[in-house]
Amino acid sequence: TGHELGHKKEAFDRWMAKLVLAVVGYGHFFIEHNKGHHRDVATPDDPATSRMGENIYSFATREIPGAFKRAWELEEVRLERSGKSVWSLDNEILQPLIITVALYSALLSFFGPIMLIFLPIQMAFGWWQLTSANYIEHYGLLREKLPNRKYEHQKPYHSWNSNHIMSNLILFHLQRHSDH
Numbered sequence: 001t002g003h004e005l006g007h008k009k010e011a012f013d014r015w016m017a018k019l020v021l022a023v024v025g026y027g028h029f030f031i032e033h034n035k036g037h038h039r040d041v042a043t044p045d046d047p048a049t050s051r052m053g054e055n056i057y058s059f060a061t062r063e064i065p066g067a068f069k070r071a072w073e074l075e076e077v078r079l080e081r082s083g084k085s086v087w088s089l090d091n092e093i094l095q096p097l098i099i100t101v102a103l104y105s106a107l108l109s110f111f112g113p114i115m116l117i118f119l120p121i122q123m124a125f126g127w128w129q130l131t132s133a134n135y136i137e138h139y140g141l142l143r144e145k146l147p148n149r150k151y152e153h154q155k156p157y158h159s160w161n162s163n164h165i166m167s168n169l170i171l172f173h174l175q176r177h178s179d180h
Contacts, residue, residue: 003130006030018096022103024126027096032071037134042143042158043151052140060131136160 005017006029014030021027032048040046047066050059075093076086084090108115141158143151 002026002029003033003133006034018092019099022096022099025097025100025104025123026127026130027100028068028071028093029130030096031075031092032067035074036067036070038154041154042138042141044142046138048134049138049141050135052142056132056135059135060128063131063134064127 002017002020005013005020008014008017017030018027021029037046037048040049042049044051047063047070050056050063054062071093072086075091079086079088079090082090087094089095104115104119107119137159139160141160143154143158145151
């Protein structure tokens with residue numbers, strides 16, 4: 001849901017994407033996916049594209065920190081261009097992070113230390129779901145590097161797609177990944 005809402009143009013939908021991703025502490029996905037992954041998909045520059053022969057565990061250890069690092073760098077450049085500090089509330093990585101901290105603090109206050117067991121589990125599950133989707137959607141695909149040292153434009157065959165109705169219903173249209 002956070003993935004799909006992050007592609008919308010309306011401010012409310014985009015804030016809902018941040019909120020949904022904040023629930024699992026993965027708010028940086030909003031920036032990384034839309035501004036990094038879409039630009040670099042199926043290239044060696046994309047931490048969210050799995051390589052041929054790479055298993056999902058190796059991919060996860062590369063993708064998760066790589067995605068956060070790239071999101072932070074992208075947001076730093078954006079804020080610098082507008083003369084703002086990366087530590088300001090305009091930082092779209094810090095916004096969902098603040099929501100995560102507030103939500104987790106409230107849950108800890110209300111339910112007590114037992115949440116120290118459940119919150120990391122649900123967080124890991126959410127991260128694993130997004131990482132698994134990234135792993136599958138572009139596994140082993142690579143765009144051709146052109147003579148001008150740029151990569152060819154993305155095409156539908158740079159994503160694995162599925163037209164099954166159950167995939168459509170369960171994954172909120174994610175099975176037609178190259179459509180977005």
